[in-house]
Amino acid sequence: MRIQGTAFPPRSSVRYEAELDVSQANFLSLRVDGDIISCQKQDVEISVPVGNLPIRFAFPDGWVFVVERSAEVSAWLKRNSKSGFVDKIESNVMAWLVAVVVCLGVVLGGYFYALPWVSEKVAQSLPDSVSVSLGNKILETFDNNWQASELPLEQQQAIRQRVTQHLQQLDPLPYPVEIIFRSSDIGANAFALPGGKVILLDQLVELAANEQQLDSIILHEIGHVHHRHMMEKLVHSSILSVGVALLTGESSGIVDNLAGVGVFFLSNGHSRQAESEADHFAKQAMVKIYGSSEPMAEMFELFQQQDSLDVPEWLNSHPDFEQRIQAARD
Template sequence: MIVSGICYLPRSSKRQNASIQFLPSDRIRLVSEQEQHEWLLSELTLSEPLGSVPRKVIFPDGTQFIADDQRVLDGWLWSGKGSWLNRVEQNTPMIAASLAAIVVVCVLLFSHGVPWLTGALVRVMPEQVSHAVGEHVLATLDDHLLEPTALSRSQQVAINTRFEQVVIALPSLSVQPRLIFRRWGNGPNAIALSDGTVIVFDSLVELAETPEQLDSVILHELGHIQHQHVMKSLVRSTLLSAAVAVMTGESTGLIDVFSGVGVFLVTQGYSRDAEEEADQFAAEQMLHLHGSVAPMQQMYELLKATAGEGDLPQWLSTHPKLEERIKVIAQ
């Protein structure tokens, strides 16, 4: 049996016509344009099959042989070990199916695996972490976005006293909340931080017509604290950043991401599910405290009217739409 092809002699890039001949006693003869040699089959090395890349027969002296007909060579030299991988590499439908499977796994990982892992990590995370992140985010907001409150001391004391009474009447929260006041030129607003801080802006206090209406917004923010939405979003974003870093090899800046995302969240809003959970918490507590969700509906209507033709306040800009939220509260 003779198989024709080409060969490259040791320490040479010159291509030569050659052939190999299979001999008795498991021996093989290589015949090139310059010389010929014989070896035992056990002395040869075969390169691993890789898609359509030609396989090489490597002889003990370093000579490399590439057959014109790879199938004939495989039939004589390749015992079948690992041949399934070669078939997969050359099987387009199987490659497509493998890619589809990878996509499905990735989707399931990010849609179910990451949320589950996020919840598990937040539950076991030391309380010091949420406090450190909350303090850092507040410092960043104070440095770049917020201004000291213009509310009178008596206004602050009155609202804080009411806030403390509301907190006492609530189920035990995941962290001990506190209320502070700031000014922000981005419309009536209130935001919650991971350490339990609720920031109420002067414009929201001025917009609320009754204490109960202001309670409804504060309760919404306490809902974010109760469900740990800030820390969950931070951990989820960090996990996603870490996953991207692993896939791309770029691992710098993960610490900055962890705290930086906190600033983004409190200024851009939460996910639809998080907003719905916070709304549900606020509605339930409004019924418990005041026997009605009407003040909450009224407050949302005031916020909607304040937005006018422009954008809604940032904390209300995320899905679901404000009209939907009002309808849900009314049910």
């Protein structure tokens, strides 16, 4: 069998029409420019076939013969077992599908399992000063829209003192908790910032029918502090933005945007899992402090009865609403 192609002399890009004779068992002969270059097949370097790319035969003396991929060439390559691994995979749809599924699995697994795990570890190993100053930055941003609290100072003081007493009955927290009062037209709500600041809006304090009900929400927020949920989320989104920055080459503003990201997360609430962890913490604490977690369920119901479009942070995962009230009661 003879194959028509193009040949290039050693260290030259001059092209010659050429013919490769592949009919002998162990020899390849290249007819080019009136010459015949013959050598052992094993001494000729044949490129690995990939898709429809041309095949390259490099002869030991430097001549290179290039041939387009044709059925004839493919058949010869196959007989001479030069059909490469990539070629085999390419022709195998199943293998491609498996490869795609494996890639997806790695990406999704990384996103849903590895990333949260890494975020938790990083959040726990960051120095407290980072969390505290980040919390201050986020509060500054919020304060552009929030007003000073109108609660009487004595009432603020009484709530702070009560929380201090409660904390003495609980396990030590990663940061000292500081209760901060603000007023806002977003309605009854409370937030835990990274670094231990817990913000109570006047509207929440007014909504609570008694101390126990209010404390259940404060304890829920302290649950977020206990689990460092805010820092985890911030680290999580930082890793994502660094990832995006690496992919897109756009790296400015990663650090600048962190406070903004924090505001976004607080406004949009925590994940369902974070909420149930905070609920669980609050429930245990309520039972320890007051002997019952019923006020927590009552507080959830109070909010449910409110005619408000603003979903408070502590009731963010709406579909679980009834379930969470039930869990507080069980």
